[in-house]
Amino acid sequence: PGTHEIIVETGGVTSEVVVRMLNSHKDGIIPPEKVVLYAGEKGDFKLQQVKYTPKWPHTRHDAFVDIVLFELDDIEAPFVKIVFTTDKKVYLDRIIMM
Numbered sequence: 001p002g003t004h005e006i007i008v009e010t011g012g013v014t015s016e017v018v019v020r021m022l023n024s025h026k027d028g029i030i031p032p033e034k035v036v037l038y039a040g041e042k043g044d045f046k047l048q049q050v051k052y053t054p055k056w057p058h059t060r061h062d063a064f065v066d067i068v069l070f071e072l073d074d075i076e077a078p079f080v081k082i083v084f085t086t087d088k089k090v091y092l093d094r095i096i097m098m
Contacts, residue, residue: 001087007042008095010064014039016098017080022091023056023074024063029091033083037070039077048072050081 021031031053038045051068082095 001084004083004094005034005035005091006041006082006092008082008097010039010080010097012075013023013076014080014097015072015074016096017072018081018094018096019068019070019082019092020094020096021053021061021066021068022093023054023059023066024091025059026061026063028089030070030086030088032086032088032090034084036083038081038083039072039075039079040081041078045079046077046083 019035022029023031034050034052036050037048039048042045049070053068054066
């Protein structure tokens, strides 16, 4: 539980960031309500976007792999920071940058 920050090196220009998470309510694994993306240098990040995770009607028995897609104007920053707050278990398995 709490606020989590993940900092990833971009390697140059970034136009899309995809955050991939498991959604399995029956197992207590629930994506955070929103995911926030920052870009910049360590210690000097600027807010880029806030995205809400998908809400599915049939989560009682099923499990899903959810994605949150950030579409950006080509940003040139050495790092992106992904921030979310939750009081549940979150299984985030992949961050894809294009």
